[in-house]
Amino acid sequence: MPVPAWSPPEAVVAEAHRDQAAGLRRLFSREQLRIVAFAAGSVGVGKSILVANLAAALARQGKEVLILDENTKKNVASCFGALACHDLLHVINRERALSEALVSVAPGVRILPAARAVTKLGRLSLAQQESFLESITGMERRADVILVDASLDHPLGFSPLGLAAHDTVVVMSPTGSSITDAYALIKKVSLGYARKNFRILVNKVRSLDEAKSIYGNISKLSCSRGLARLEYTGYVPLDECLRQASRLSQPVDGLFPDAPAAKAYRTIASDLLTWPSLGEESAGLEEFVQQLFHVSKQIDPVAIYA
Template sequence: MADLLGDQASGLRRLFGQERVRIVTFTAASAGVGRSVVVANLAAALARQGKDVLIIDENADARIAALFGCVARHDLAEVIDRKLRLGDVLMPLATGVRLLPAARAVQGLAKLGAAKRDALLDDIAAMDRPADVILVDASSAHPLGFSPLALAADETVMVVAPTSSAITGTYSLIKKVSMGFAHRRFRLLINKARGIDEAEAIHANIAHVTFSRGVAQTDYAGYVPLDEHLCQAERRCQPVPTLFPDAPSAIAFRQLAGELLHWPAPAGDTGGFEHFVQQLIHLSQRIDRCVIHTR
């Protein structure tokens, strides 16, 4: 069986033309911490390092597209319903960055029938060009309480703002997900920090509580400083690494991009993007919302 799985994984790598895709989901305990801004600018930083990036956006407000000065007109749901092809929904945002809007699709996965499931997986397997990195912007308002996109990915990064409500909410969500799904490893990215000392102190505080109570392991992913250049870039609908490459936040995104590419791969070879989608469908159809909401 191990040899069979290994052959299948190798076949998928050949199909995609490269080594397995790195898939990282960014989530948060609540809206307003800057999660979408982080994803968009990290994608731009990765692209400037020569990587092909695919962003999967679970948010109905289409914020990611807007941050690149674009408008998202379609959704992966239209591919599932056989109204459009996958290539019609994939949006080029910038050189090396594409977007897959998927808010409506993810909401409907819980009721996805076998025929549509198989057709979706066939579409994924037939993608003309793979990504080196897939960044997922998971909604903090998922009706299940925690997006299955975060459970299916290689890495789950919690974006935390330096406020007491954001810190408390982050710990509470990590505890619920850990208890409900035995998902016990997260990375913390501190956004809008006033300096490295504040960012490291926030991570140390959350890490101490989660570890001492046997809840989870929380690794430090870094921080993005509070930076007016980032606000100016957002107003001009351009990523800060492109518009202000020497700004403090742009430097932080470049550093995060470089480190992300060297994060250890998960144990075993899971087969990359197709396996991720399979897991996403499986989890969406089996998550009990009471597990999250009642703990």
């Protein structure tokens, strides 16, 4: 029997690490993985309800959806009538298993509360980073789409999850203050963190024409100031059926599938799956987490609040 060639222990370990990384990339770097952050410049635009309904619409189209929720009050879980007891930080610190932190709110929709974890991302130890990566990439059911419900009052000025996501959607309503605050958000993130691509979604409007007019005005202003490229994503109309469904903590598509808002969510969900990349090519889950660690260390709150 031939004697196997000897390799030094460090070479074996390095090769094992390379094999593990390659396996993770093959397993999770799938083309259909889409990571989208939803942000707003002010409260009252209906962002969390939008994320909840969009997740439900995506799940009805056969997608497995994971929501990373940065909000503590009026969070996405409450939109489904559910209670979130644990946070991603408990998982990172190995105090809870990921399965304990995940909240299953509907078939194909899970929520991972991350309000506490997201403020600590820039200060995680190597062991905590490894715990985070192992937990996320070791999920029993892999996500096809990850939606981030970004907090409005992040202590660093803007969500690192939003900076690491493939797309950032700025949600606004047709009020003057909402439009002004949305523009201010785009301006500070563009100037502070060199984010040059955003998508615009107009919520609570009366018509497509109104939504297009609002988008056209903010896009023209952003372009003239050299801030960022804005892409129109769609709109959700004012709809009493949506209001009733929200009061019952149910997705509108399930209770009133023929309602204008339900049709709008289905359209946005279908479009989202085919969005062309606005910036760098979409990467897989492992690359997203590594990018998240990177941007968390680069964020300087002075730059964004200046």
